[in-house]
Amino acid sequence: MTATTTTTSKTNPMAASNKKPKIFGFLCEWSLGRTDYINPDGSVKGMEHIKTLKIPCSGFLKPEWVRVALENGAQGVFVLGCPLGDCHFNEGNFIINERLEQERGRWVRQKVIDTEGRVAELYLGATAGSDFNQMLQEFTDYIAGLPELVVAKKGAKAAPATKAATPAVAAPAKAAAVVPPAAAVPAAVPAALSPVAIPAVIAAAPVTAKAAAPAATKADAGEAGAPKKQFKRWEPKK
Amino acid sequence: MASPSMRSPDQAPGPGARGFDAALDVIHRGVVTIDKAINKIIPEEFNPFYYLGGVTNLLWVVTLLSGIVIWTYYTPSEDQAYSSVKYLTEVVPFGSMFRAIHRYAADGMFIMAILHMFRNYFTDRYRGFRDLPWVSGIVLLLMTGFIGLTGYLLVWDQRAVVITEAMISVMKSLDGVIAGFGTWLARAFLGGDAVNSMSLPRMFFLHASLAGTIFFFLWMHYIRLHRPKIWPPAFVTLLSIGAVLVAAGLSPVETLPASNVALASGSQLPFDIFFLWPVVALGSFSPALILGVLAIVSAVLFVAPWLPKRPRYANVATVTPENCTGCQLCAVDCPFDAIVMVAGANPNPRNNELAVVNDDKCAECGICVGACPFHAINLPMAHEDAIKDKVVALLS
Numbered sequence: 001m002t003a004t005t006t007t008t009s010k011t012n013p014m015a016a017s018n019k020k021p022k023i024f025g026f027l028c029e030w031s032l033g034r035t036d037y038i039n040p041d042g043s044v045k046g047m048e049h050i051k052t053l054k055i056p057c058s059g060f061l062k063p064e065w066v067r068v069a070l071e072n073g074a075q076g077v078f079v080l081g082c083p084l085g086d087c088h089f090n091e092g093n094f095i096i097n098e099r100l101e102q103e104r105g106r107w108v109r110q111k112v113i114d115t116e117g118r119v120a121e122l123y124l125g126a127t128a129g130s131d132f133n134q135m136l137q138e139f140t141d142y143i144a145g146l147p148e149l150v151v152a153k154k155g156a157k158a159a160p161a162t163k164a165a166t167p168a169v170a171a172p173a174k175a176a177a178v179v180p181p182a183a184a185v186p187a188a189v190p191a192a193l194s195p196v197a198i199p200a201v202i203a204a205a206p207v208t209a210k211a212a213a214p215a216a217t218k219a220d221a222g223e224a225g226a227p228k229k230q231f232k233r234w235e236p237k238k
Numbered sequence: 239m240a241s242p243s244m245r246s247p248d249q250a251p252g253p254g255a256r257g258f259d260a261a262l263d264v265i266h267r268g269v270v271t272i273d274k275a276i277n278k279i280i281p282e283e284f285n286p287f288y289y290l291g292g293v294t295n296l297l298w299v300v301t302l303l304s305g306i307v308i309w310t311y312y313t314p315s316e317d318q319a320y321s322s323v324k325y326l327t328e329v330v331p332f333g334s335m336f337r338a339i340h341r342y343a344a345d346g347m348f349i350m351a352i353l354h355m356f357r358n359y360f361t362d363r364y365r366g367f368r369d370l371p372w373v374s375g376i377v378l379l380l381m382t383g384f385i386g387l388t389g390y391l392l393v394w395d396q397r398a399v400v401i402t403e404a405m406i407s408v409m410k411s412l413d414g415v416i417a418g419f420g421t422w423l424a425r426a427f428l429g430g431d432a433v434n435s436m437s438l439p440r441m442f443f444l445h446a447s448l449a450g451t452i453f454f455f456l457w458m459h460y461i462r463l464h465r466p467k468i469w470p471p472a473f474v475t476l477l478s479i480g481a482v483l484v485a486a487g488l489s490p491v492e493t494l495p496a497s498n499v500a501l502a503s504g505s506q507l508p509f510d511i512f513f514l515w516p517v518v519a520l521g522s523f524s525p526a527l528i529l530g531v532l533a534i535v536s537a538v539l540f541v542a543p544w545l546p547k548r549p550r551y552a553n554v555a556t557v558t559p560e561n562c563t564g565c566q567l568c569a570v571d572c573p574f575d576a577i578v579m580v581a582g583a584n585p586n587p588r589n590n591e592l593a594v595v596n597d598d599k600c601a602e603c604g605i606c607v608g609a610c611p612f613h614a615i616n617l618p619m620a621h622e623d624a625i626k627d628k629v630v631a632l633l634s
Binding site: 056062063073085086127 | 266267270271273274277282283285288289361362363463465467553571573574601602603604605607608609610617620622625626628629630632633634
């Protein structure tokens with residue numbers, strides 16, 4: 001891949017090796033955040049590749065922080081809240097559920113992420129430690145099966161203090177920042193069709209991944225169990 | 239320190255908690271374990287344990303409506319009360335059914351209110367910004383108990399006579415506290431020294447007027463919530479009403495002998511355990527003891543939100559007026575109605591409205607922070623820039 005572009009997608013080399021993808025989690029203080037599944041440095045016990053931050057309520061999460069995590073190398077982000085209906089603050093988990101449903105689509109259209117499954121929601125009570133570990137294991141496997149994600153940083157670090165951080169407005173310049181290199185776009189896709197004009201349903205990353213190394217991608221997906229469904233919201237196993 | 243938390247250690251629940259909070263945390267986990275078991279059977283959105291308050295309100299409305307039906311046939315007088323109830327039970331179509339619904343819905347309401355109270359206590363939803371809902375809830379619970387007790391008087395059968403005697407003895411035991419007060423109270427209750435033609439109207443007034451007053455305290459109960467879960471979801475509604483109907487069908491309301499018929503012994507009468515336990519307890523304990531226990535339990539429940547107190551006002555959401563556009567997103571999303579939009583207060587006149595936080599209602603949850611796209615509202619102890627820095631630091 002070229003170094004000229006700020007963002008690129010390629011076959012994940014981590015899937016081949018034993019290295020785990022970096023995952024970031026925002027934990028509600030009142031659900032599993034109450035418990036001791038977390039190391040003092042913020043990583044999950046037994047899964048040191050997953051870093052977490054405790055927040056007062058899952059509804060406190062500003063969607064742009066998910067983007068900050070993705071920009072800083074996280075391959076997947078999850079939000080942990082109380083079970084739906086049992087939020088300590090009554091509505092926080094329903095609210096974050098709705099916000100993320102909207103934001104995922106926007107991020108895919110803006111090509112921040114290649115697939116909506118990269119941003120997951122977990123709703124678990126304070127005793128669901130085994131479910132927590134199992135879901136995080138599944139999430140890790142799922143993310144490891146995806147091509148590596150590199151997100152362009154949005155301007156300077158101080159910039160988010162202004163209104164420009166609103167993700168609702170997809171300015172062409174911003175979208176262009178995540179354009180795959182022209183050479184990588186397969187001939188089937190007309191070069192004139194800029195990513196801004198591509199309909200929202202066509203995610204950019206899978207296309208580029210296929211263009212870069214179609215065989216390798218298929219093989220990787222097969223090894224990782226070819227995640228068919230998009231894990232957006234995890235349910236405990238019944 | 240347990241893990242990177244954005245709150246002060248004395249506020250954060252979990253492994254860092256000590257003393258009372260640690261004990262509450264253990265019980266919290268027990269409650270959540272029960273939830274988890276139910277969630278394996280029922281989808282979590284329909285777990286009845288998440289809607290105990292809504293079920294209580296539903297059963298209260300069922301009780302009220304069935305009570306209005308019964309009231310249309312009821313005559314509150316000493317000589318006609320029993321015969322009017324008998325007429326309702328035996329002649330009016332579904333009359334006995336309505337009586338049974340009224341009774342079992344009231345029983346269910348009391349059970350659900352008790353469960354609602356315990357659940358909210360053990361999941362730490364009773365103190366801090368929730369002190370008003372808790373205190374008004376205790377008032378509602380005591381009122382429910384007393385209204386249920388007076389309901390059994392209105393039938394004016396043998397049991398009603400036993401309950402009246404028990405109530406008079408308890409009231410008169412208050413003479414020991416303030417001389418003459420108990421006798422005055424008993425006279426006010428009966429409208430004379432003994433049961434007379436004024437007694438039943440007074441009992442009926444106590445039953446029905448206090449039932450109306452419930453709405454006032456329900457208003458206080460809900461006032462700090464933006465969208466209170468007043469009604470449970472359809473599945474839980476059908477389950478609750480179905481349970482009441484099944485109970486009413488399986489166990490119809492009994493008809494006891496009239497008050498003027500001599501009965502061998504009062505111990506043969508059936509007593510409702512939820513509302514008539516003080517009457518049953520009077521068989522073994524003195525009236526003063528029962529009153530004392532009730533008073534102490536009520537007093538402890540009333541002051542529970544301050545035993546111990548949850549620290550407040552340290553992390554109240556703070557608005558940056560220069561960034562506020564008056565878009566109302568935070569005010570709409572706030573689950574506690576703590577943000578008001580004040581017209582004309584915005585430093586930018588074009589924006590007109592400014593979000594203003596009511597400190598007393600603020601739960602310090604930060605849902606408004608997630609709502610604001612303009613960086614205009616923040617928790618002082620978890621500022622968004624600090625969170626961003628932490629995210630970057632943790633990922634590097």
